[in-house]
Amino acid sequence: MASLFSIRGEQRYEVVRKIFEGGMGIVYEAEQHGARNFVKRVAIKVIRQNFATQKEFIENFIGEAKLVADLIHTNIVQTYQLGELNGIYYIAMEYINGVNLEQFLQQVSDKNKKLPAELAVFIASRVCRGLAYAHSKTDKNGKPLGLVHRDVSLKNIMIAFEGDVKLTDFGVAKAAGFLIDKEGEVVAGKADYMSPEQADFQITDKRSDLFSVGVVLGHLLLGRNIFKGVNAEESRDRVMARPKELSRSRPAGIRDALVDLLCLAQTSLVIGSYWSAFSEAAAELGGRPLIVVDVTRGTSSTV
Numbered sequence: 001m002a003s004l005f006s007i008r009g010e011q012r013y014e015v016v017r018k019i020f021e022g023g024m025g026i027v028y029e030a031e032q033h034g035a036r037n038f039v040k041r042v043a044i045k046v047i048r049q050n051f052a053t054q055k056e057f058i059e060n061f062i063g064e065a066k067l068v069a070d071l072i073h074t075n076i077v078q079t080y081q082l083g084e085l086n087g088i089y090y091i092a093m094e095y096i097n098g099v100n101l102e103q104f105l106q107q108v109s110d111k112n113k114k115l116p117a118e119l120a121v122f123i124a125s126r127v128c129r130g131l132a133y134a135h136s137k138t139d140k141n142g143k144p145l146g147l148v149h150r151d152v153s154l155k156n157i158m159i160a161f162e163g164d165v166k167l168t169d170f171g172v173a174k175a176a177g178f179l180i181d182k183e184g185e186v187v188a189g190k191a192d193y194m195s196p197e198q199a200d201f202q203i204t205d206k207r208s209d210l211f212s213v214g215v216v217l218g219h220l221l222l223g224r225n226i227f228k229g230v231n232a233e234e235s236r237d238r239v240m241a242r243p244k245e246l247s248r249s250r251p252a253g254i255r256d257a258l259v260d261l262l263c264l265a266q267t268s269l270v271i272g273s274y275w276s277a278f279s280e281a282a283a284e285l286g287g288r289p290l291i292v293v294d295v296t297r298g299t300s301s302t303v
Helices: 055-069 101-110 117-135 206-222 232-241 256-267 274-287
Strands: 005-008 012-021 025-033 039-047 079-085 088-094 098-100 157-160 165-167 291-294 299-302
Touching: 012 039, 039 055, 055 079, 055 088, 098 101, 101 157, 101 206, 117 157, 117 165, 117 206
Parallel strands: none
Antiparallel strands: 005 012, 012 025, 025 039, 039 088, 079 088, 098 157, 157 165, 291 299
């Protein structure tokens, strides 16, 4: 594949195609080259030019790289290197041969199919595994980082063609000593996946991420996000109102235990003891053998 451009610093990267372009950064597919024809496929995340001179944004970009570099888990996209070339910072990270969850749902819809509930639970349970690991991280002295992702949503969950589920983009996460945190003054994340506390500019903890996982799981089961409004403000209002639409009219085939799990996700920030109840319910559902259906090939397998 022809190279778009080269990065020649501490490592040599040949950038071959653009994967995704967001508001603040661009992700490329690249080849990392080493000695004796060594080649490794990676993803390169680059700051957009209009943010490259903003000190706070750069500090958070660097903080994200340093934070995720120590998050080594099968359900989290790995970071390999933070680099700088001609004043532009970039992050070299694990390349996922697949699509994000939003793109995956669109492919399912294009084939006039519905996502099986078992597959929805499988995806959510793997995101929970990655979050449980991230939430428990400590610094080198054993002090908890208090890490909260704050942007768990369809676009930040990757589905590899091999079947792996991986959480990505810790760009608006909070973790002691890594990123500039203005929580309470500004709101971070996507409005229709926020917890009520996050939407209300309050201080959050790890339970906020579980609420967001509940929103993702509800979206997978219902085929839509019940919190999504016409704009961010309306979405935040709907989140804070906490509709219980799933428990009132659920699709056929969804077990009572799964509805209970979603209800716990919606209330986990209100009553602290629900944290353990949610974790136990998620473990029960996630620990059972699941029939995972490949909607693109019409095959299934037990996991």
